[in-house]
Amino acid sequence: MESTRQQKISRLIQKDLGAIFQEQARNHFSGALITVTKVSVTKDLSLAKIYLSLFATKDKDALLEMIRTRTREVRHDLGTRERNQLRVIPDLQFFLDDSLDYIDNIDHLLHDNS
Numbered sequence: 001m002e003s004t005r006q007q008k009i010s011r012l013i014q015k016d017l018g019a020i021f022q023e024q025a026r027n028h029f030s031g032a033l034i035t036v037t038k039v040s041v042t043k044d045l046s047l048a049k050i051y052l053s054l055f056a057t058k059d060k061d062a063l064l065e066m067i068r069t070r071t072r073e074v075r076h077d078l079g080t081r082e083r084n085q086l087r088v089i090p091d092l093q094f095f096l097d098d099s100l101d102y103i104d105n106i107d108h109l110l111h112d113n114s
């Protein structure tokens with residue numbers, strides 16, 4: 001169970017990363033729509049696991065790898081936004097959130113059988 005501090009930091013990181021990806025999408029990620037669906041921070045606040053939904057792209061794995069290669073730059077941008085709220089910016093790990101794809105697949109299967 002996450003503490004109140006972890007939940008506040010998770011929400012702050014989620015909001016700021018959403019804005020960062022929105023600004024960088026055209027230039028660095030070929031116009032793909034990147035949504036930060038969930039952020040969980042470890043108890044010592046040293047690591048943030050970020051789950052992303054990726055739209056408007058053919059190869060989600062390649063886009064996720066592109067995001068992972070730009071982790072240092074994204075973390076730097078996050079640090080400039082949160083420099084007054086956090087003393088140390090956590091390390092970022094990005095994961096693909098495929099829950100929306102799973103829901104869409106189930107919905108598609110249910111409508112095919114009807």
